[in-house]
Every structure is written in structure tokens, then in C-alpha cells.
Amino acid sequence: MSDSQPRADDPNKPHRKVTVAIVEKESGETIRYSVLEPTDFPFQLVERYCDDFVKEMISEMSRGEARAFLLYERAEGLRPRVKDVKIINKPKTIRWERSVTGHPGRGATGSERIPYSVDEGESSVVKKGAFPRPPGDSSALLDDGGIDEDAIRAAIRHAHSLLRTALAEKFSESSRLTLMAGLDELMRSTGTTGEPRDDWHMDSMDETAVNLFDAAILLWLESEAASILPKSMRDGYLDRMRDDSKRSEGVMDIAKIIEKHGLF
Numbered sequence: 001m002s003d004s005q006p007r008a009d010d011p012n013k014p015h016r017k018v019t020v021a022i023v024e025k026e027s028g029e030t031i032r033y034s035v036l037e038p039t040d041f042p043f044q045l046v047e048r049y050c051d052d053f054v055k056e057m058i059s060e061m062s063r064g065e066a067r068a069f070l071l072y073e074r075a076e077g078l079r080p081r082v083k084d085v086k087i088i089n090k091p092k093t094i095r096w097e098r099s100v101t102g103h104p105g106r107g108a109t110g111s112e113r114i115p116y117s118v119d120e121g122e123s124s125v126v127k128k129g130a131f132p133r134p135p136g137d138s139s140a141l142l143d144d145g146g147i148d149e150d151a152i153r154a155a156i157r158h159a160h161s162l163l164r165t166a167l168a169e170k171f172s173e174s175s176r177l178t179l180m181a182g183l184d185e186l187m188r189s190t191g192t193t194g195e196p197r198d199d200w201h202m203d204s205m206d207e208t209a210v211n212l213f214d215a216a217i218l219l220w221l222e223s224e225a226a227s228i229l230p231k232s233m234r235d236g237y238l239d240r241m242r243d244d245s246k247r248s249e250g251v252m253d254i255a256k257i258i259e260k261h262g263l264f
Contacts, residue, residue: 084121155189171225
């Protein structure tokens with residue numbers, strides 16, 4: 001596979017249907033709800049959909065008017081996300097600067113006047129049950145793939161307790177078996193079948209769960225029972241550590257804290 005091709009677990013790979021919902025912030029009304037066919041990368045599908053939506057809104061807005069929306073998107077098989085979008089029907093001047101490699105000084109500068117502007121906030125993971133339903137169908141999408149923070153939080157505390165017991169018993173057979181069941185439960189609480197999902201998100205309960213999962217594997221690998229760690233768990237852990245050196249350091253720090261003091 002060439003570097004230009006998407007990886008199998010790339011959240012932006014083609015061939016994922018994308019559900020998009022746009023909610024007016026002031027009224028809370030879902031004014032757009034569409035399922036986009038997988039003709040391109042998900043982010044490009046959403047980008048084009050939003051561009052068309054903005055143009056339509058601008059045609060209906062008075063000069064100087066601003067309207068705020070919530071943009072929800074869910075690529076098939078991935079966590080749903082939401083972000084604030086504000087459309088302002090007012091001219092805006094954008095200043096730019098273009099430097100030339102190898103030449104000192106500021107380079108070329110200029111400005112461009114655009115007829116309207118769109119301000120977008122940072123996207124965040126949608127909590128379970130919060131993704132908008134299709135208009136007129138309140139019973140649809142009961143399992144919307146959103147993050148169930150309460151379930152994950154409970155599973156984290158349970159797995160942490162089991163890990164502390166395994167450490168105290170030097171990963172004895174009974175403590176290992178119980179810990180494995182707890183780690184399996186932890187991952188299932190995030191919506192997987194027992195292994196970390198490919199698209200966990202920074203600063204979310206998903207990430208906390210995966211960090212604890214990997215810290216448990218690291219501590220197991222450092223114990224006298226390392227040879228008994230299931231190969232699939234070890235290989236998955238090593239793959240994740242190779243993918244992100246900064247995260248690897250973070251997991252090591254978490255493991256050290258658990259070993260000395262416990263997280264809670």
C-alpha cells in the first residue's frame with residue numbers, strides 16, 4: 001500500500017456513509033438531516049454539504065445578520081462529533097502574507113475581501129443519545145454510537161481496582177483472569193468487542209479507557225507473568241505504542257502512578 005492510500009483504520013477513508021444533522025442553536029430545531037453516500041472521504045463529503053448549506057443560508061439572511069448552528073456528523077462505524085458553526089452575512093477582509101523560501105524579509109502581502117464569513121468551533125465527541133433523530137422519527141437511531149461516559153467511568157474504576165489487586169498479587173492466575181475480564185468489560189463499555197477502537201478521541205473518556213487498558217498491559221509485561229500475556233494483547237499494545245511516541249510516554253507515566261499510588 002502506498003503512502004497516498006488510506007490505512008484500513010483511517011477515519012477519513014472512503015466508502016463510509018456519513019450522516020449529517022444541522023440544528024439551529026436558538027430554537028433547537030433540526031433543520032437539515034441527510035445521509036451522504038460514500039463517494040469521497042468523509043471530511044470532504046461534510047465540507048461540500050456545509051458549503052452548500054452556508055450558501056443557502058446566506059441567500060435567506062439579511063445584511064449583517066448572524067446565525068448560529070450545531071453541526072453533527074457521524075461517519076459510518078465511527079464516533080459522532082459536533083461543533084459550533086456561526087454564519088455572518090457581513091463582508092470581511094482577510095489579510096495574507098506569502099514568504100519565499102530562501103529569501104529574507106516578509107515576502108508578498110495582500111488582502112482579500114469576502115462577502116460573508118463562517119466561524120467554526122472545535123469539534124467534540126457526542127454523548128450517547130444526543131445525536132439528532134431524523135425529523136418526524138423520534139424512535140430512530142436509539143444507538144447512535146455516542147460516547148456513554150457513565151458506563152465507561154464505571155468500567156474504568158472497576159478495571160483499576162482489579163489492576164491494583166493483580167499488582168499486589170504479582171499477577172497470580174486468579175488475579176490475571178479477573179483482570180482480563182475487567183479489561184474486556186472496559187473496552188466493551190466504549191463500544192468495541194474487547195479491543196481498543198481505532199478512533200478513540202483526545203480528551204475524552206474513550207482515551208482515558210484506552211490509556212488504562214494499555215497501562216495494565218505495560219505493568220503485566222513488566223511482571224514475572226509477562227510470558228503469559230495473550231499475544232493479541234501484547235501485539236496490539238506494541239502497535240499503539242509505535243504509532244505515537246508521546247502517548248507511549250504518557251501511558252508509562254500512568255503505569256508508574258498506578259504502581260505506586262493508584263489513580264483514585
